[in-house]
Amino acid sequence: MAEGKATPLNLLIVDDDAAMRASLVELAEAAGWQASAVGRAAQVADLLPELRPDVILSDVRMPGMSGLDLLASLQGAGAPPLVLISAHGDITMAVEAMQAGAYSFVEKPYDPRRLLSILRHAGEQYRLTRQAGRLKARLAQLSGLDRVLLGGTPEMVALRETVIDMADAMVPVFLSGLTGTGKDVVAKALHDLGPRSEAPFVALNCAALSERHFEEGMFGIHGERQGSLMGARGGTLFLDEVGACPVAVQAKLLRVIETGEVTPIGAPGPVPLDCRVVAATNEDPEEAIAAGRLRPDLYYRLSGVVLRLPPLVQRRDDLEMLATHFLRHYAAIYEMSAPALTTEDLAALLAHDWPGNVRELRHVAERRVLMARRDRGSMAEALRPDVVAEDMPGTLREAVAALERGMIARALKAHEGRMDDVAAQLGIGRRTLNEKIVKLGLDKDALL
Known part of the structure; x- marks a missing residue:
């Protein structure tokens, strides 16, 4: 996988003329960009969250929604710039388009170099604007990291500092920790605080990957369906419980990661896959390698940086703060006041071994809140998962x-x-x- 490589400009083309669409896609791809094309402006709204284009190039006169209608629908914070192109353009239309917020207006037949220059400037300006907004909000995000990776123990303070340091470093990260310690939370934090935060974050449960269906689900089928790996292009691929993959599947994953290419079933050739990889396992990786469950070459390729997440039993000083946070969280969801922690509650929390770690504590807190809806309950009772059955809805x-x-x-x-x-x-x-x-x-x- 590429590490730190600039992501190509992402262009969305809207034109009802199939030949024109093909020509524009060919022009953009020759410039090294990613290009997608649709024939109707009405399709754009549904595609924006998936494609996340840096700039949109649209014809003006099309059946149904026109280019000017599309421009009006895109007004608002965060919308990509729109460049209009038309064979019927005149001064009045160009002025109207610019006043309505279009980035530029180009007449057909167009000069390819001028068109590429306009699109490049529009896309780069949009990226700079988004990055400025992300960086502006980053201080708030960093302080929010304290709410995501909760805890005041030295291990958690060090973990938060490492996440901040590693977010911008595009090296692969390997997370090691017991089930429920928050490996998925750390992976998402690395993505959210990094330069690819606006691109997709794709989490794959490797324990569910069978050798039989691996290529179809992961690589996709050419012309029919997009594989999971392609969904992570430009963003972050989180391989959860990577050691649970069949060894043959691990070998295929290793080839994808090393070559940075994916070949969908039936495709004429490989497709570049540029994404950051974060992997995780709930067992000691050295023990998994020794037992033959984890390929050493895959582990070494994934372990640019190794982060070990401490179990909750080693963070007893955090228990009161974590429990209070989760009680307030679920109280807000169920629209009620959070029950207070008593001395007996704290004693019960401290006496428990927490085999399910932070995930288990979340469930316990939710059960405690459900009990409080009927003005009863304690943390000791909430530690028993069967005590709230009577609180289930009747229908x-x-x-x-x-x-x-x-x-x-x-x-x-x-x-x-x-x-x-x-x-x-x-x-x-x-x-x-x-x-x-x-x-x-x-x-x-x-x-x-």
Whole structure:
């Protein structure tokens, strides 16, 4: 995988003329850019979250939504610049387009060098604007890291400092820690604080990768479906529990990582794959290698930096702070006051061995909040997963609504209200998400 290499400009072309689309794609790819093309402006809104273009080049006169209509729909913070191109252009149209917010207006037939220059300037300016915004918000993000990687023990302080240091260094990172210690949280923090934060973060559960279906699911099928690896282009690929992969699958992963190329099934040749790799395992990697469960060459390729996450049993000084945080978190989701921690609660927390680590503590805190809805319960009771069965909704409809309410609320808090990211995590459309928030009576502002 490339490390630190500049990501090619990403261009989206909108033109109802198939020959013109093909010509423009060929021109952009000859310049070393990534180019996608569609025939209708109405398709753009659905493609923006997936393609994340740096600049859009659109024809003006098209069936249905015109280029000027598309321009009007793109107005708002974060929208990529739009360059309009038309064979019917005149001074009046050009002035109208520029006043409406178009980056530039180009007439057909166009000068290829001039068009590429305009698109390059537009895309580079957009990237600089996004980067400036990201850097401006970075101080807030860094302070927010304390809320993501919670804890005041020396091990957690050192871990946060290392995450900050490694976020911009594009070396591969290997995370080692028991189940529930937060390896996925660390991987996401490395992505969110790095230069590729606006690109995709793709997490793969390697324990679920079978040798039989590996290439179809990971590499994709040419012309039919995109593989999981291609979904991480330009961003971060998180290989969770990489040691659980069949050894043959590990060999295929190693080839992809070493060559930086993926060949979809049926494709005429390999496709470049530029992404940062973060891997994780819940066992000691040296022991896994000795037992033959983890290929040493794959581990050495993935372990540019190794971070070891401490188990919760070694962080007992953090228990009160973590429990208080999670109680408040779930109290906000269930729209109630957080139950206070008593001396007996703390004693129960300290006496527990926490085999499930921080993930287990989250579940315990949620159970404690569910008990508090009926003015009863303690942390000692919440440590028993069977004690809240009577609090389950009485009907299937109520149970589904409660489940949706909890999942949406957690996703809203996790993504700090970014609706596109919330919808992507939940696997639903943005409009469906808005409708569910209204239907379930969720107060978005109160959750954030």
